[in-house]
Amino acid sequence: MPFFTLEDFKISFSFFCTVYGIGTLGLPANFARSGAPIATIALLFMDFANVCSCVAISRVCLAAPKTAKTYGDVGEWCCGKIGRYLVLIAQFGVCLLVPCAYLVLGGILLDGISPGAFD
Structure with missing residues (x-):
């Protein structure tokens, strides 16, 4: 029995895309306009919000029927x-x-x- 299957990879990739998503396209502009300290705080806040939403939808999907x-x-x-x-x-x-x-x-x-x- 493999430890990390293709299905696990697909789910991991989906979670990665959920957490980092389309917002990463605007990161260079955010850092250029607001400066490193403020942009880093905003990045950490969005990372926290995206991880929380990913965990919430994962819990709902696990509780749902097959x-x-x-x-x-x-x-x-x-x-x-x-x-x-x-x-x-x-x-x-x-x-x-x-x-x-x-x-x-x-x-x-x-x-x-x-x-x-x-x-």
Whole structure:
């Protein structure tokens, strides 16, 4: 019986992506704009928040029945059909808003919102 299987690797990779996520793309800009001390404090806070959320969803997934394979299934297990739809709407919102709002609009509008941000 292997100690660390391919399935374990997939779960570990998923948790790594959950903890470090899309926010790492903005780290260089955060450090450049706010300075090392403030950006380090913000980084540690976000790391703590992401680890806590990862642990919380892991506990819920472990408590859910084996038939719950997706986050939508877990939402349905917790709150019925409304829970499934709320989870799916939240996931679709993240999938649509992260690329649009964070990457595109943030890059285009940042200079207008905060003049001199790129000087």
